[in-house]
Amino acid sequence: MAYRHTPERQARDRAQREHVLQLALALVVEGGFASLTMQRLAKAADMATGSLYRHFAGKGELAAEVFCLASQREVEALQEVLATDGSALQRLRAGIERFARRAWDSRQLAWALIAEPVDPQVEEQRLRYREAYAELFAGVLREGEQHGEFRVSHPHLVAACMVGAISEVLVGPLSPQARAQRSEAQVEDDLQQVRSTLIHFCLGALAS
Amino acid sequence: MAYRHTPERQARDRAQREHVLQLALALVVEGGFASLTMQRLAKAADMATGSLYRHFAGKGELAAEVFCLASQREVEALQEVLATDGSALQRLRAGIERFARRAWDSRQLAWALIAEPVDPQVEEQRLRYREAYAELFAGVLREGEQHGEFRVSHPHLVAACMVGAISEVLVGPLSPQARAQRSEAQVEDDLQQVRSTLIHFCLGALAS
Helix, strand or coil: CCCCCCHHHHHHHHHHHHHHHHHHHHHHHHHCHHHCCHHHHHHHHCCCHHHHHHHCCCHHHHHHHHHHHHHHHHHHHHHHHHCCCCCHHHHHHHHHHHHHHHHHHCHHHHHHHHCCCCCHHHHHHHHHHHHHHHHHHHHHHHHHHHCCCCCCCCHHHHHHHHHHHHHHHHHHHHCHHHHHHCCHHHHHHHHHHHHHHHHHHHHHHHHC | CCCCCCHHHHHHHHHHHHHHHHHHHHHHHHHCHHHCCHHHHHHHHCCCHHHHHHHCCCHHHHHHHHHHHHHHHHHHHHHHHHCCCCCHHHHHHHHHHHHHHHHHHCHHHHHHHHCCCCCHHHHHHHHHHHHHHHHHHHHHHHHHHHCCCCCCCCHHHHHHHHHHHHHHHHHHHHCHHHHHHCCHHHHHHHHHHHHHHHHHHHHHHHHC
16 A cells, blocks of 8 residues: 555645745746756755755756746736737737846846756746747737737737747847846846837837 | 877777767757667767767767757858848848748758757757857848848847747747648648748838
């Protein structure tokens, strides 16, 4: 007969796992996935490294869960702004601006989520979440089409283009090298440039 | 005194390494990075697995080298088409079309290069090569601006948007799941849709 944990023990395990995930996220916010090691996390959680492995099979699984935790918040933030009042074009614009603003406000995390080279398990989740962002943009594109705001032949493809453009244009300015060389004032200028380029690039084609 | 290999031995080593890299590329063309294992490669090269490690420290290094070998060809193909005669807009259009066409003609390889989840060492090279593609597009954007063909405030950012859009729009149709579900005829339709979406999305904003 398999040994079964009591419900109390299971609840305690779940709470501890959740707590550890939040600590892991804090490490990534601070120093990217490069800062997330089992050893450092064990220290932050005041646990033995071995106990961590009860919760996560390894660094790859842990990193993927942290990635999903943080990305889910981004998806929800985008969803919220895309669901506000206004024309489809206005909402797409607001969504792109919110995305860029959030990336700028948490640059280390944004870099980690968008581009930091990390385990293939994280890569798999990156593909999934990019699809989720694209689905949200595609929804608004379809609404704009239905209401005669603009013509768009393949909303899901245009939405993928938008997600690609947004991610890629952020990679350069958010990279550790770029951040190390820029003052706070320059960084704000960079955001303005990125924002106006994105709006023009992503929405200019719809208007034409 | 350190032991030194003879020049003949060094030349033989280099030739063998080059040969092994070509075999490794063939495995990736066939089945993506998932097919590239040290064991399978050793078999293809008719070598002991241990001998492979004389040439490559491990799978990550090997995969990164194969990635660079294949990506360098793509950069050169893009460079070539962007350097032909014609207006900047015509050349950008030709570059985008060539990129999509090449991806379609070698779909497994294109998926591996653009999106397959793989070692962080490959990820690092992906970032580098995306910058290289963007540099090429940025050069043509600057020429178009100089010749008064269009206005573009931040060519390097617009170029990054293009590279992001091109990559991301290919991810869905090139993915193994999509390929498994589509007939050859459908795949050609998909290419037409992707191509026309990309041209309109990437160049529409320039024209407006």
